[in-house]
Amino acid sequence: MANIFPFQPYRYASSAGELQNLVTQPYDKISPAMQAKYLAASPYNLVRVILGERKPADNDSENVYTRATRAMDEWIASGVWARDAEPGMFAYFQEFVVPDTGERLNRKGFIALGQVEDYTKGIVFRHEQTLSGPKKDRMELLKHTRTHFEPIFMLYPDPAGAIDALLDEAAAAPPIAQVTDEYGAIHRMWKVGNPARIQELMADKKLLIADGHHRYETAMAFQRDHPELAGANRMMMAFVNMHSAGLKILATHRLVSGIDAAGFLKAAAADFEITEIGSLDTLKRAWAAGGDRSIIGAAMGDKLYMLEDRSARGALDVRILHERLLGKALGISEEAVRNEQHLRYVRGIDAAVEEVRKGAAQIAFLLKPTSVEQVADTSFGGRVMPQKSTDFYPKLLSGMVMYKLD
Template sequence: MARLFPFRALRYDSNRIPHMADVVTQPYDKISPEMQDRYYAASPYNLIRVILGRKFETDTEEGENVYTRAAATLKQWRNEGVLKQESEPALYGYAQTYDVPGRPGETRERRGFIALAQLHDYEEKVVYRHEQTFPKHKSDRLALFKATRAYCEQIYMLYSDPTFTAEKAIFDDKDGHVRKADLEIKDEYGVHHRVWKLTDPALIAKVLAAMEDKQLIIADGHHRYETSVGYMHERAKELGIDEKAAPKTDSGLPAPAFPEQAMMMTFVNMAAPGITILPTHRVVFGLKGFDAEHFFAQAHEYFTVTPIQNPSSKGPSEEAVLLEKLRTCDGVAFVAVTKDGSALLKPKTETVAPLLEGLSKRQQQLDVTQLHKVVLEKLLGLDETAVRAGDNVRYLREASEAIEQVRTGKANVAFLIKPVSLSQMRDISLNLEVMPQKSTDFYPKLLSGLAMYTLD
């Protein structure tokens, strides 16, 4: 049973922050050093100082460090009134209108809503994951969370409701027209974000009731979710509280039995249009003695290898040529890019089959699974532990950046892949399976700083 709750969000005071675009950010794991610098320069109240602050050589584990500074900053902003807590519990409608990357002229809108939800272990079959996580990311988020005692970012959660009950209640007025938003922001990618504050108890009750029987799938935020579940267990034991205790209803609306029992999420209906999944390309670096000719010779045993001629200076870009080759190839395929040339790799089904034994048919049909099992593990000798540790693999959204890293010698080889489909991700999740880490890139990302959930 999915339990959702309205909450009294901590939000930026619009009287103190006239330009909200100056203080919100992309999610922490999508922020490059250059973006971090830009956010620092945008405003002294930019949320970057809390979710991904600068580290200094003088930092110590027991003394001042990036986490203690984040907590002090959050406290200071609350004391100054830059951040204010809402006076009544609410849900927050959230819509994002965006141009689809790589598809000129195509615009989509993704709708959802922000609420709290009770945390569950995966074994309870209420919340489902779809990909592996990186241990070091979880330890970082746990340290930040313990210091700040606040959720400053939402995780992105999917559910399915062909009747669109929640969306109709949240976004439509009595005449069926979309309500006027309370907040509008355009981010650095040109995405138009709109937020609606919803405090009507009857509306809130209708939305919560509609979500009770839903299965929830994590789209983005596996690290934060798993960190929060672990912290919930820890705090329930410390407080002597049943972690599955029924919600409080003191105000007439449900609330978590204890603050750590829930976390902040954005819920998006898989039955609605507007969801976009982009590929996450793999860049392999640090391989001693890597030789492109030898690699392609080995690859011939498992793949049909079709060299791709470098484009002329007057024609389409290399990125465009390689992605078009990939897009027009049916079935599992990926493009390998080396300094000595590129090629399309299409697996020989019978030859790769032994390397995929033990995996379900769903897993075996995934491009990203075959890339990891056959190419990274078998051909390049990178075992799963090394890949998960991030020792030799980078994950990039932009194919142009992946190609550039190879061309400049920062990487040995890049692999451009197709995106996982929404139906593939859903089926993997609901059958209690997981894909390799960074298998999906949901676009656009949820802005951080629109609403926050504080435990104290």
């Protein structure tokens, strides 16, 4: 089912400088402070292309997208980017420490081109809804540059680990690229020796989008608009076995502000058993006990609560949160959630509680991480999750390889 292909990427030449000064986190994870840091790191940093500076005088002929195209063309002409002589696929490993737990893992994947397929074909599956704003922005960048600068993150089922074994063979050699990112994750890349075998093994797989829904749907729309353009029906993807021990999803906690929270506990008591607890350890022990109970933590003022849904068994905690707590108990509409009104997201349970303690949020809702199995069941079942239901960690670096359509 999954059609994948080797390709001839552009990569940063060694003359461009240290790779750590050139690559970035994904565009939608770059804060203004990170953008400034990347801009200062190198005149060739990829942020100038994927998330350049907007200027007050920007117009139709001079703007962030035209500057991105100009920078890319200059880098290719001057040899800052060099194209590989032969097509290939690339093993891409990420060695990292899990935040909060300190566990050290190695996520193994590979980068290749994947066929852009409509969801209705039952080959590529999504797990979250998208918003029009980010797709419009990425479409403008793609229309101007005709280049994919960042791989989207795909999962595939391979419980036997046959493809992982081929990647391990490639990783026996010294890597062709290695860089440590700002979070301490070590990213290594090798050229795969037998891409045809990987193509064979992937042929019967279904694919699940882990990260990159907006870019994937942008590529689908671009393909429909440009059927004459060779290469528009393919995009750069990083593939990871969903059964890999190195696949980690972190929780994304919710911070609520600007609402009348006085009656929240009384309203929530209609659906939840509410217990005041003395520490986060109690909540973590309840999560670790497993079972099909839906348990959500809440921090309000200097108090902590554990909320256990009375009726839902085996339901997604994040869905219960959005429907019964944000929606029913607090009256925050789905549209407000989509527009991030009254709602912020934060990684790290201690950071979430601290936001409430210092008065930056009224309520912090604390969630157990969504499991890979829950994501797969939802996605392959044709359903989607609420926004920010998953945080696959670490993120794929942008700038390791680039795919130019023409």
